[in-house]
Amino acid sequence: MRVPLELVEMVGKKELVKALGTKDETVAKRLLGSVVRQWEQHFDDLRARRALTADDKADAVWQHYNASLQRDEQTRRAMPTPSDIEAEERKVWSKIDAGEISSRDFVGMINANTELELLRSKRAHDANLRKQRLNALKRHLITGETFLIEDAAKDYIETNRLLIEVGSDDYRDLCLRMMRSDIEHLERTFERDQGNYSGAPKDPIVKPATGTARESAAPGETIMELFEVYAGENPKSISADTLNQARRDVGTFVDHVGNTCPAHRIDKKAVREWKALLMKYPVKATETKAFEGMKIAQIVKHNEKVGKPVLTPRTVNRYLSSLGAFCSWLVAHGYIEPNPTDGMSLAKDKKKKVFPFTTDQMNPVQLAAVHRMPE
Structure with missing residues (x-):
């Protein structure tokens, strides 16, 4: 199938060719329709895409900041409370008293203790992971490395059906801006660890997007x-x-x-x-x-x-x-x-x-x- 003229530059070729894997003409005719529909859907998708704008970049930054904070809040709600940990401790001791776990059951003792320790250390472990990511993002912001944010950037590009080539200057700029957004979100999480929910972004690009489309x-x-x-x-x-x-x-x-x-x-x-x-x-x-x-x-x-x-x-x-x-x-x-x-x-x-x-x-x-x- 010939690629429509207005899409040749995006597709990168003037014609699409696909072998149907059969010598039987009847089978080939049956398979043909599915391939043609896939190509036509691909063309329609490309036609529906639009070029990346400055408004898109601002929107991506703000969306990523807010979505990341929402995920942090969901994580905090799922964290074990002191009451949850006490309940787990009582559960372990009751099993010991009932003889379900004994000093002779080494594996059982280890498993019970591990589950309890995981509950006790879950908040500290989460904070440690956030600290490692924050430090890595700051280093990458200096060196220009973008792999930590690329999944989020590609997801935004696909969701908003944008025309942007991976590796292009616009793509790198979008990634670096979203990294700055991620850094701001992580800074807020450490403020929340101290009970402070009043923090606001200090980076000037992390602000509500006001553009259209x-x-x-x-x-x-x-x-x-x-x-x-x-x-x-x-x-x-x-x-x-x-x-x-x-x-x-x-x-x-x-x-x-x-x-x-x-x-x-x-x-x-x-x-x-x-x-x-x-x-x-x-x-x-x-x-x-x-x-x-x-x-x-x-x-x-x-x-x-x-x-x-x-x-x-x-x-x-x-x-x-x-x-x-x-x-x-x-x-x-x-x-x-x-x-x-x-x-x-x-x-x-x-x-x-x-x-x-x-x-x-x-x-x-x-x-x-x-x-x-x-x-």
């Missing part, structure tokens, strides 16, 4: 799925051609915020960032081979080298108008409030683009016309 849309409620509902209703009764143009325009916005971004996350910030990209967006980018398989931000970046002409303010306003009409429908149906495109249009260029010919310019034209007249 932190969640994935519910099934049937992605921006483009809702656009199709809007198109079906067609509240302004616009022509099919205009509706298709609006679909393409809104598609570039989705290209910016991601396929899984829920409609209620369409806000001023997202529209502002999209408009800034449109002002640098090359004309007919989707038809230009130099931009094949690229998303809008990649196209704008690549055009700094290619140097293709960019959209006019009038065309940028058309994109904004297409999104604005759709957002008005979203407002009317309770998905967002208010319309984030209001007041975002670019000012019209009032400079006169066409000027009348001067007399000196017209005279040669008139003379040429006279010479061409039939006698």
Whole structure:
């Protein structure tokens, strides 16, 4: 199967090939459907992914900090209390008194004592493990080693369906930030060991994330799925051609915020960032081979080298108008409030683009016309 052009860069090849392990054509045809469905699901998953942003990094840091503290609290609740330890001691002595454990039963004595000691030392053992991890994280933060946090980083990347290559600069930066978050969480745990639950992060990057697009849309409620509902209703009764143009325009916005971004996350910030990209967006980018398989931000970046002409303010306003009409429908149906495109249009260029010919310019034209007249 050929890989869709827009996914070739992510997949790393132009074609997928798989041997079905049989020479029987009937069996091959039966196996074919399953393989094709797996590939198509893989393509759909890649299309739904989006590029890592600064907001994602901030969210990953804060989520990891809070989740780690929640796990610590769960661990503390499961720790044996002094009453639990006393109960275990009484249990051991009662077995000795009943003759279930005796000095002649060496293995039984060892097992009973071991269980009791494990209960007694469980808190100290947990604190020791936390101390070792804290020291290791601080050392690795200096040396740039990231393996202690990579499982958590990869889990965040997969959960949020992000486009990020393991080992890339962005990946390493995400890991290092999450390590700092982990260090802060461990510092809080040692404060809790002393009964102090009032501690707050001292590292400036460990703070509540305020960015958008932190969640994935519910099934049937992605921006483009809702656009199709809007198109079906067609509240302004616009022509099919205009509706298709609006679909393409809104598609570039989705290209910016991601396929899984829920409609209620369409806000001023997202529209502002999209408009800034449109002002640098090359004309007919989707038809230009130099931009094949690229998303809008990649196209704008690549055009700094290619140097293709960019959209006019009038065309940028058309994109904004297409999104604005759709957002008005979203407002009317309770998905967002208010319309984030209001007041975002670019000012019209009032400079006169066409000027009348001067007399000196017209005279040669008139003379040429006279010479061409039939006698």
